Amino acid sequence: MLKKSLIAGLGLGIALATGAAYAADPLKIVYIGKNTGNPYFDSITGGFEDACKELGCEFEFVAPATAEATSQIPFIEAQIQRGVNVIAIAPNSPDAMNQVLDDARSKGILVLAVNGDLVGNEGHRDANILPVDFTKTGPNQVELMGSLIDYKGEIAILSATTEAPDQNTWIAAMKKTLEENPKYKDMKLVATVYGDDQPEKSTTEMEALLSNYPDLVGVIAPTTVGVAAAAQVVQQRGIADTVHVTGLGLPSEMRDFVKDGTVTAFQLWSPYNEGWLAAYFADGVIKGTIKNEVGGTFEVPNLGTITIGDKNVMNTQAELTTFDASNIDDFNF
Amino acid sequence: MTAADARSTPSTMRDAAPARPRWQVLLIRPETMTFILLVLGVIAGSLLSPFFLDIEYILSSFTLYAEFSIVALVLTMVIIAGEIDLSPAANMALSACVFAWLQQAGLPIPLAIVVGLCSGLLMGALNAYFVIGLQLPSIIVTIGTLTLYRGLAQVIAGDKSIRVPDWFIGIDKIMIAGIPLPVVIFAILAVILGLVLGGTIYGRQIYQIGTNEVAARHAGIRSARIKLSLFLLIGLVAAAAGIMTASRLGSVRYDLGLGGELQMVLMAMLGGTYIFGGRGTILGTFLAAWLLVIVSTGMIVANVLPATQLCVLGVLLIVSIIATNFIYSRTQR
Numbered sequence: 050m051l052k053k054s055l056i057a058g059l060g061l062g063i064a065l066a067t068g069a070a071y072a073a074d075p076l077k078i079v080y081i082g083k084n085t086g087n088p089y090f091d092s093i094t095g096g097f098e099d100a101c102k103e104l105g106c107e108f109e110f111v112a113p114a115t116a117e118a119t120s121q122i123p124f125i126e127a128q129i130q131r132g133v134n135v136i137a138i139a140p141n142s143p144d145a146m147n148q149v150l151d152d153a154r155s156k157g158i159l160v161l162a163v164n165g166d167l168v169g170n171e172g173h174r175d176a177n178i179l180p181v182d183f184t185k186t187g188p189n190q191v192e193l194m195g196s197l198i199d200y201k202g203e204i205a206i207l208s209a210t211t212e213a214p215d216q217n218t219w220i221a222a223m224k225k226t227l228e229e230n231p232k233y234k235d236m237k238l239v240a241t242v243y244g245d246d247q248p249e250k251s252t253t254e255m256e257a258l259l260s261n262y263p264d265l266v267g268v269i270a271p272t273t274v275g276v277a278a279a280a281q282v283v284q285q286r287g288i289a290d291t292v293h294v295t296g297l298g299l300p301s302e303m304r305d306f307v308k309d310g311t312v313t314a315f316q317l318w319s320p321y322n323e324g325w326l327a328a329y330f331a332d333g334v335i336k337g338t339i340k341n342e343v344g345g346t347f348e349v350p351n352l353g354t355i356t357i358g359d360k361n362v363m364n365t366q367a368e369l370t371t372f373d374a375s376n377i378d379d380f381n382f
Numbered sequence: 383m384t385a386a387d388a389r390s391t392p393s394t395m396r397d398a399a400p401a402r403p404r405w406q407v408l409l410i411r412p413e414t415m416t417f418i419l420l421v422l423g424v425i426a427g428s429l430l431s432p433f434f435l436d437i438e439y440i441l442s443s444f445t446l447y448a449e450f451s452i453v454a455l456v457l458t459m460v461i462i463a464g465e466i467d468l469s470p471a472a473n474m475a476l477s478a479c480v481f482a483w484l485q486q487a488g489l490p491i492p493l494a495i496v497v498g499l500c501s502g503l504l505m506g507a508l509n510a511y512f513v514i515g516l517q518l519p520s521i522i523v524t525i526g527t528l529t530l531y532r533g534l535a536q537v538i539a540g541d542k543s544i545r546v547p548d549w550f551i552g553i554d555k556i557m558i559a560g561i562p563l564p565v566v567i568f569a570i571l572a573v574i575l576g577l578v579l580g581g582t583i584y585g586r587q588i589y590q591i592g593t594n595e596v597a598a599r600h601a602g603i604r605s606a607r608i609k610l611s612l613f614l615l616i617g618l619v620a621a622a623a624g625i626m627t628a629s630r631l632g633s634v635r636y637d638l639g640l641g642g643e644l645q646m647v648l649m650a651m652l653g654g655t656y657i658f659g660g661r662g663t664i665l666g667t668f669l670a671a672w673l674l675v676i677v678s679t680g681m682i683v684a685n686v687l688p689a690t691q692l693c694v695l696g697v698l699l700i701v702s703i704i705a706t707n708f709i710y711s712r713t714q715r
Contacts, residue, residue, distance in 0.1 A: 085688050114688035118637050123446055127683040130439045131431075144543050144633045148551065 075107050077133040078331055080163065080324070081124050082112035083141050088301060089320055090139070092382035093164060096324025097137075103350075104332045118142035125149045129156060135331040137161040137178075147173045159334055163327045164320065166362070175334075176341055176361040178327045180318035181369060183215065186271070187222025189316060189369040190296065191233060194267050197293040197313055201235035202266035205258050207279055207296075209246040209272040219271050239265070244275050251278035259292065270296035276315060280306040300372050300380035307377050314373040320382055322365035326352060330363065412654020412662075412706045416669040419652075419698065423673055427680025434683050441562055443679040444672070445554035445630065448564035449474065449623035450642045451671035454649040455568075455575050456616040458667040461650055462579070463609055464592040464659030467616050468524040469509060471642030472531035474624030475635075477502040479535040481625050482544035482634035491550060499621045505531055506617020510610045528643060536636035543633040553629035564626060568671070571619075576664035584608070592659030648695070649674055652702045654709075661710055673698075 080097055082090040094110045101108040111128070113120035121141055126149060128136055136158055140146060143166075150160050150173045162177040171177070194204060206223065208216045220241060227233045239262050244251025251274055258265060259282070270276035276296035280303065283294050289311045298315040306312040329349045333339030339347045345357045355363050372380065427434040434440075444451075453470045460467050481498030485491050505527065512523040556563040579585035590598040591605045599605050628634045651657065652673055653666025677698065681691045 109685055111682075111685050112688065114692060115641075117640050118635060119631065123443065123678065123682050126439075126443060126446070127433075127679070127685075130433045130436065130683055132433070142543075142635070144545070145631050145635065148630070148632050 075105060076135065076332060076335055077107045077109075077131075078135040078137065078328060079109045079111060079128045079131075079133045080327075081121055081128070081136065081138040082110060083139045083165075084116040084120075085112045085114060087112075088382045089299070092320040092380070093139075093324040095381075096321040096326075097328050098324070100325045100328030100332075104328060106328065106332060108328070113141075116141050118145045122146060122149050125153060129153050129158065133158065134335055135159045135161065137163045137327050137331070138174075139164045140167055143168045144170045144173075150174060159331055161327055161331060164323050171360045176330065176357070176363065178323055178330065178363050178365065180320065180323055180364065181366050182364045183218065184222065185368055186297075187219045188226045190219065190269050190271060191223050191226045191230075191236075193295050193314060193316055193371060194269050194293070195233055195236060197295060198236070198266045200233060203237050203239045203262055203264050204267040204269065205239055205262065205265060206241040207251060207255055207258070207268055207270040207272075207275045208241060208243050209275065211243050213246075213272075216271055223269065223271075244270075244272075244278060246272055246274040248274060248278050251275045252282055255279045255282040259286075259288075265292055267293045267295070270294065270298075273297060273299050273302065273317075276312075277302045277306075280312050284309070284311040297369075298372075299382060300377050301382060303372070304377055307372070307374055314371050316369040316371050318366060319370050319380075321380075322352060325349070326355060326363065326365045330355075410709060410712070412702070412709055413666040413669060415702065415705045415709070416653050416666055416673055419702070420669055420673045420676060423676040423680060427676055427684075430680055430684035430686070434680050438560075439683075440676070440679060441560075441565055442554070444568075444675045445562045445564045447645070447671065447675050447678075448554075448562075448568050449627045449630075449639070450645045451649060451667075451675075452564075452568050452571055452626075453616065453620050453623050453642075454646040454667050454671060455572055455664055456612070456619045457646050458650045458653065458655050458662055458664060459575065459579060459588055460612050460616055461655050461657065462592045462659055462662045463588045463612055464595060465513060465520040465609060465612070466524065466647075466657075467509060467520065467613065468643045468647070469505065469528040469531055470616055470620035470623075470646060471639040472528040472535070473502055473505045473617060473620040474627060474642065475638040475640075476505065476531040476535040476538075476624075477621035478624035478628045478634045478638050479538045479544070479636060482546055482628055483538050485546065486544055491547070495625055498625050499618060502617045502619075502621020502624070503614055504617070505620075506614045507610075509617070510613035513613065514606045514609050532636065532640075535638075539634065539636045541636075543635040545633050546628055550629055551632040553626050564630070567626075569668075572664055572668040576668070579664055588612070589660055592661075594660075645674070648699060651699060651706075654702070654706045656706060656710060657703075670702075 080094060097108045111124050113124060118141055129152060136153055140162055147170055154160050160174045162174045166177045167174055206220055208220060227236060227238055240258060242254040242258060244254045255278060268279050270279045276298040279294045283289050283292055284306060294312050295315045297317050303312060303315055326349055330339060333347060334341050341361060343357055343359060343361060346354050349355050352365060357363055457467060477498045480501045481494045484497055485494040509524055509527055512518050513520045554562050554564055558566045587603045587608055590603055591608060595605055627638055649670045650667050653670035655662030655666060
């Protein structure tokens with residue numbers, strides 16, 4: 050009896066397998082996120098979906114339950130088995146997926162790293178799409194701060210951990226910008242403190258800043274946890290008119306602070322555009338209209354001319370996006 | 383093929399012979415339930431996705447779980463003996479880190495493998511010392527050593543990954559009669575351990591220790607020696623599994639196999655091993671490993687949401703535990 054049902058099952062499976070063989074016409078793109086339940090990826094996915102509506106491709110988003118180094122491997126294998134044309138992935142590891150990504154590429158699948166790269170193993174993917182040129186982050190943040198405080202007064206930085214590589218690069222660039230650009234000569238950086246990306250510690254550090262530097266007019270927090278904690282302190286004390294908080298934040302977390310005037314403006318990039326660009330790029334490469342070569346350029350609606358940079362890296366935007374009361378409702382991540 | 387392999391073992395594996403009709407002895411067993419679930423899993427997988435029922439794909443997916451499955455076979459024997467070992471996944475990581483670090487430092491690969499395997503033995507010996515020598519509960523001891531081994535792995539490898547040479551990469555791509563090598567190793571080990579557990583005095587003594595250790599000792603069974611051998615064996619096999627994982631991934635990080643201990647316990651439980659010892663078979667774990675692969679792969683290739691996947695696995699586990707307990711309570715000798 051068991052044998053019978055097994056045979057029946059096999060037969061049914063084979064029937065289904067042959068039945069679906071013809072459905073391979075439109076371009077099939079899949080995006081493998083770091084993990085599920087991360088609103089940041091909903092926004093990237095939104096870009097893919099909208100672009101695929103324009104381009105007529107099929108799109109699906111999948112992600113493992115945890116962002117552990119090897120958790121994406123079964124998903125990549127499954128997508129190879131499904132016969133997709135393009136695998137876009139936000140890699141959880143710079144090298145654990147080298148072998149399986151090579152398998153995918155050897156089967157003719159275009160492999161794109163989106164919102165993160167295989168650092169040191171760039172040869173195992175075809176191209177990389179990053180939101181923004183990170184050398185612009187520091188200067189952009191200083192300019193936004195300056196515009197909020199009329200380019201004069203004491204400011205401080207509330208960062209993540211002392212070792213955070215991204216933040217430290219940005220802070221170094223901020224210091225350089227403040228020193229070298231005469232536009233910012235009246236702005237004085239008095240302190241850099243570290244909230245370790247923990248809400249409680251960030252709050253304590255913010256309160257310490259306020260008591261140690263009574264003349265403080267601005268705080269830049271280039272981390273999503275820090276900027277939300279700083280805004281919370283300013284909101285509770287009702288000092289939004291004297292101390293201006295800005296930094297890199299998530300619109301979903303900052304919306305209330307912007308609506309009640311605690312925070313005038315903050316910045317980040319648009320994850321949506323990463324999905325949008327990736328889909329247009331993939332479509333172009335597969336159809337042969339875009340050549341995936343360093344130095345090549347192509348046009349993408351709404352984004353303009355995109356240049357393929359060193360190691361086949363592309364950025365969706367040159368400068369950070371500024372969020373304020375006028376546009377914050379357009380973003381959901 | 384696999385079902386045929388598996389079917390040849392049960393008659394040799396009866397632990398005791400109650401006075402019941404022969405068909406009951408053969409059919410009312412937890413392994414039967416695992417087998418039925420496996421068949422249902424294959425049917426459900428084929429219904430969910432037309433891409434599922436492809437033996438090559440299923441075999442290559444099994445290589446992702448093969449290392450855990452191999453360790454789960456030995457873990458089954460440990461559990462039958464009334465103990466548990468939760469440290470093998472961390473052991474895999476530490477052994478692989480030791481191996482990778484040594485070969486990077488210039489030691490020839492075969493020698494590095496030997497040292498890696500010895501470190502696995504040593505970890506098994508340490509567990510055995512605490513459990514047998516100091517008479518501590520194995521669940522607490524191995525939770526402790528699981529953290530310790532994982533920590534040491536991080537000390538050795540840091541946050542970086544260690545590459546292994548190109549020629550060493552790809553154990554999962556070596557085919558023996560069309561079957562990937564890790565799957566072959568798993569099947570061979572299952573047959574050997576199945577024969578040892580079901581057909582030797584040593585195997586019978588393992589069941590007796592698990593059923594009633596005091597009685598077993600009074601009957602002249604050297605329980606300490608047998609348990610020591612089991613802890614050493616699981617340490618050695620875990621180290622081998624860790625080095626196999628290194629070959630499959632091409633690089634080693636301290637987080638290799640993170641969370642694998644739960645998968646291993648899951649396989650043993652799904653296969654009808656009784657958590658309090660004295661009951662269970664290698665056949666059951668063998669079938670359960672396939673069940674887990676079939677169910678996971680079937681859902682991943684059908685793009686089922688990870689949350690749903692977790693629920694299904696949880697329900698499977700609970701069903702199997704209830705069924706196991708029910709069957710054992712009805713078939714008391």
